[in-house]
Amino acid sequence: MSETVIRVGRSAPVLRSFADYLDGEQALVQRVELEIVETVRGPELVIRPPEAPEVRWPLDDIRVVPDQAGKDVLMLRLADDPVSRLLVSDEEARAIIRARCPNLHQRPPVKKRARLLAWSLGAVASVGLIIFVLVPLLSDRLAVFLPPEGEKALGDVTFEQIRTALSDNEFLPVAVCQGRSGDRALAVMQARLQGKLDLPYPVSLSVLDHKMVNAFTLPGGRVILFRGLIDAAETPDEVAAVLAHEVGHVVNRDPTRSALRSAGSIGVLGLLFGDFAGGTVVLFLLNRLIDATYSQDAEAAADAFAHQALADAGVPPSALATMFERLLEKGGDADGIVAHFQAHPKLGDRIRAARQADRLLEAPASPVLNDVQWKALQGICR
């Protein structure tokens, strides 16, 4: 009596076909016969080369090689065999293999996981060390040694870049305001504040015809006030307070340090992000973020300098607080993510500190400009 194997359910499709086989040892393409057989270990694909012993691939271990351009060929490999390949072009055979191999699209496990992790940490540590420790340390040390002419050149280059960047018209940089009587009023204010201060180089002060309520300092003692700031101020003392703060940056050489720092850190960031979608915007934002974290201390130091300088000049330091309050009304304090992109620490704290600084005043305060001079300053851009 002969034994009969009785299958339950739909019978599996029979595969009998031919394919190209690459054994990964010689540069020969072997035309092989394919067959799927059922064994006790599970179904297997039998590959029979014409002149070599047959090879058996368990269906569970067969993988398809991904992202192939030609859809007329199915390229198969064995999970743990890096070299041999089977190229099936017969349409029916491809359909059967797709239907019967359950793990065709399983990805190979990640090799060298530990090394990958170690070098990731290494890269993060090295970039962090360079951007947050070495570059700031080095630029703080070097800024002092940069000759004043070099610093001036650095400031001039940046000044022109900023004038162009702020303008709506690429060919027409934002105008520098020069009203004779206005300039004279500025000079009076500057002389009163500077007094007998020991500055690395003279402060050169300009007003830009732009509506922004802001002021900034560039390397080489170049301080820039925006027209918007003068318009927003209600007394000359408030403008003087901002000026004193900026002179604080000059004394501490903050802009020079910051310029050297971005020379170092922007290159490293570029290295990290590569040509990812051009990357320029991302680089710019990241550099702002890093710069902002450096500058929190610099801002606090410039405030402290301003408090003392204002008190020495007989101007109440609380004028700075008044100016900050106007800023708050105008834009509101920035919280969360936005705060990180702004160089200035929380305004509330700085307002409190400026109010308390009024006790530094030794003589009674007097306005920094008289009414005529103040009018002249307000009209400097007209």
Add this chain to the structure above:
Amino acid sequence: MASVLETEYVGRRRPLFRLALVSSLLTVLTLGIYRFWMKTRLRRFYWSSIRPGGQPLEYVGEPMEKLLGFLIAVVFLAFYIGIVNLLLMFVSFSFFNTNLWAYALSFVGIVPIIFYARYRARRYILARTRWRGIRFGMDQGAWSYAWRALVHWLVTILSLGLLWPRMTFWLEKYRTDRTWFGSEKMQQGGRWQMLYRPYLVFLAGLVTVAIGGVVTFQGNVVAGGGLIVFGVLLTGYGLVHYRVHAFRLMTNTKNIGGIGFRSRPRPWRVLRVYSMGYGLAVLAIVALLTGLGVLFYMAILGGQPVGEDVDLTLIGDNVPWWVNTVFAMVTYFSLFILWGVLTHVLVTLPLARHYAETLEITAPAGLSGIKQRHRDDMEHAEGFAEALDVGAAI
């Protein structure tokens, strides 16, 4: 076996478009990390499109090894780029009162590393390329290559470009003579002088521009201007002419264990791919910008016509800042993604197809003797090239 193996090209634009689009989107969304996967997947596609003798090339590089190589390169290069750039900026402003010297010196310092990285990238790519199941490979020699490349460039510059073909030949020979297919080593034959004839068109273009300059200077502006325009066009064509024929001549004089090559790419065809491809890509970008502009205009002004009562400087003032930011980001990234995807579909693929379809392998009987070679581990992968952005075109 047939006496000549022809090369088939099976890559099509539509699947490449989909692959490039999806992977660039993922690259942007992952802040650039997916770029290692993108590169790998695109290479798998491009490699498998090329079928010399009906058998596809296979690219077996892994994204993870690229990431690892990149991380290793970052550890070393971050120090160099951060500290050295800072010092150069300092020195440049201290002594020259300008930052130009810093940029120039920084570039000179990085040049040898760029050549080094190029050789390493080629070695990595060859080590991860297979045909008929057999690995390609390349011997070590990146520093030696960087040194030679520096000297060749110096000689080329000193000769005012006249010795450019000599550099092309010797650098390609250096790379080819270290290339393996399985157990067989490749050899570069020929002489550098053979590249000179195709180079003459380029030189003629330069000479025409110079003559045009002289004629203009002497007062005949119309004739001089005409000569300059003609000369610039001729120089542009001459560059393509030289590169295509140099590739052809260098390929035809390569051999690997008696197996040879016959390549017949056509400069006009390559020029057409470049001009049509980039032209269409620019058109698409302009169309996208116009579309986005109309969209923005509709959203902000509600479609009302721009009359005299609308103050253009106030546009944007009544829109929350984040709307502007998001809109700017979306525009920026869609432009870059679109440009990248279109250059793949309209330039890289047609170029690859042309070079593949005009390539034949002669005397392929020698293939039967070729055996497998060991795997080149190359832990650094193409990390330096990736970090410095000087990798292969793909």
